[in-house]
Amino acid sequence: MFTSPEESEYTMLKNKELVNDINNCTLDINEVAFWWLGQHSFVLKINNSILYIDPFLSDRSDRLLPPLLNAEEIVNANLILGSHDHIDHIDHPLLQQFVKLNSTTKLIVPELLRNSLIEELKISPDRVFGCGDNFTVQVDGIKVTGIAAAHEFFDQDTKTGHFPYLGFIIETDNFTIYHSGDTCLYEGMETKLQKWDFDIAFVPINGRDAKRLRANCLGNMTYQEAADLCGNLKPKLIVPAHYGMFAGNTIDPKLFTDYMDIKYPNLKTHICTPGQRYIYKK
Secondary structure, three states, X not given: OEEOHHHOOOOOOOHHHHHHHHHHXXXXXXXXXXXXXXXXXXXXXXXOEEEEEOOOOOOOXXXXXXXXXXXXXXXXOOEEXXXXXXXXXXOHHHHXXXXXXXXXXXXXXXXXXXXXXXXXXXXOHHHEEEEOEOOEEEEOOEEEEEEEOEEOEOOOOOOOOOOOOEEEEEEOOOOEEEEOOOOEOOOOHHHHHOOOOXXXXXXXXXXXXXXXXXXXXXXXXXXXXXXXXXXXXXXXXXXEEOOOOOOOOOOOHHHHHHHHHHHOOOOEEEOOOOOOEEEEEO
């Protein structure tokens, strides 16, 4: 079964209203809240910590959804996670502005990018954590484990063995959340993920094809592949993402929820409205 945006009491917010909604959102021990910023970008509030996952907020002419926040408005971030070095996931112009305004926020990125990002941002090394496949980072009570991702290709650095594309498993005492980053399925991926019992899974559904690959637009799971992965992992809540941002790289999310509804009717899915609060309760 799925919930549509119309079923929520909250409407789309942006800028100061959105920041206030995030800051003023109070949760009990069995609740976690999230807001979708478009594409694969989410704000997650969990255990009174605020995480920004793949925040993409640079203002570009090819965006279908304008940025909901400016860098100077993100003063509430405890942790920023960037899954890979594409601008709609690690937004360099955003981070360059952000670090000038925030002196305590910490970042988690693929280990391959850590040193170059420290140099680019002129940021203290103790604020940037490198992550890798099945490698866990603990920051301020939040446990983050990297899962290698296959963004069209299952790339791996031959010198270090590190992966340029990651998904993240975010754990606290009460919740386990999977943000897949950009990925296709690959042999052994599901086996890795079966070790966890997920409360929420954020997965891309935009798919891939030859036209996009020729244009150097790397692809992800199709909505059917994402549905089958989630059907096997059985998260308590499934949230499709990575659509509605670029005209040549999008899909109707209802295709995903309809497919889930007929094939995995006992699993719950939710189509987000950008800037709208959703509270998941255990």
